[in-house]
Amino acid sequence: MKVILQAFEWYLPADGKHWKRLAQTIPDFKKLGLSGIWLPPASKAASGMEDVGYGTYDLFDLGEFDQKGSVATKYGTKEDYLELIKQLHENGIEAYADIVFNHMMGADDTEVIEADVKAEDDRLNEVESDKTVEVWTKFTFPGRKGKYDDYIWTSHNFTGVDYDERTEENEILEFEGHEWDDNVDNENNNFDFLMGADLDFSVPETVAQLEKWGKWFVDTTQIDGFRLDAIKHIDFEYFKTWLDKRQEQMEKEPFVVGEYWSDDIEKLEYYL
Structure with a gap:
């Protein structure tokens, strides 16, 4: 034991x-x-x-x-x-x-992309479609300067975030071209998103990293x-x-x- x-x-x-x-x-x-x-x-x-x-x-x-x-x-x-x-x-x-x-959290830069706003208590319920948002999703790690790995993380690697820098509003944002994983806990109807920039495990580059x-x-x-x-x-x-x-x-x-x-x-x- x-x-x-x-x-x-x-x-x-x-x-x-x-x-x-x-x-x-x-x-x-x-x-x-x-x-x-x-x-x-x-x-x-x-x-x-x-x-x-x-x-x-x-x-x-x-x-x-x-x-x-x-x-x-x-x-x-x-x-x-x-x-x-x-x-x-x-x-x-x-x-x-x-x-x-x-x-991931603490991104080094923002990106302007399209996203759908989802309900806090029902992550499959769309509140607003095709919203232009500014999100903290670009990770360049300037202090490390590419040592061990030079990959730059962007919105491509993530499913969503919960903050729009453009409006300074907290809201659940699912990125265009991405969907919450189905194979997760069903709390809030789908509990893929928890916090920060949510990793998209359907993206090969994310899994490879x-x-x-x-x-x-x-x-x-x-x-x-x-x-x-x-x-x-x-x-x-x-x-x-x-x-x-x-x-x-x-x-x-x-x-x-x-x-x-x-x-x-x-x-x-x-x-x-």
């Missing part, structure tokens, strides 16, 4: 020292007989050091580049993160990464498993392929747990 600790909480100080604090606590983890620890999201998020990590900005920035106001994330630098995982392994403890694929990052991340960190964020909002078929490839890459079956908020046991059983 695995004994796993969630090794963080929402209100930790934003001092960039959490990876180092955890490394210092490893002897206590070992005494407690922990099998592994769940680490918070390691990538640079939209609010920099003030961000808990779920507002994903640049997956390839693990606290290495001066972006969003700092080099470090809330928890520390890439060097600190890799050293923590190394020390955990030396003490027989596995490390699990928090993976946030549902959305997440695969490229997954391989790079596992090779870079030697992580042992994953906690998958917001899976009720992501195409139910998506992670099977991504995880199969990670298992092949890791040459072992990784520990995996998904976050699915529901009080309906049948929904959870269906997903599994």
Whole structure:
């Protein structure tokens, strides 16, 4: 039986020292007989050091580049993160990464496109059609300057957002040429959209980028498993392929747990 600790909480100080604090606590983890620890999201998020990590900005920035106001994330630098995982392994403890694929936030530039406005409580109900909107969907990652990956994310990669910069209004916008994924939780009739710029998993370039990052991340960190964020909002078929490839890459079956908020046991059983 695995004994796993969630090794963080929402209100930790934003001092960039959490990876180092955890490394210092490893002897206590070992005494407690922990099998592994769940680490918070390691990538640079939209609010920099003030961000808990779920507002994903640049997956390839693990606290290495001066972006969003700092080099470090809330928890520390890439060097600190890799050293923590190394020390955990030396003490027989596995490390699990928090993976946030549902959305991206903190775009570097806007685009003007056409979108349909959807009802907040019924995402399939169209309130207004073919509206010209200005949306934050262009991610250029100027601080990273193309290191590890030079792909530029645009509205092509996303299904929608919830803010129109042109009118400064919050509204659910489904982009022209895109549709919410069908294979998601049916809350609000369709709960594909949660927040930020919602990734479109029907776009080959989006899927290819997440695969490229997954391989790079596992090779870079030697992580042992994953906690998958917001899976009720992501195409139910998506992670099977991504995880199969990670298992092949890791040459072992990784520990995996998904976050699915529901009080309906049948929904959870269906997903599994």
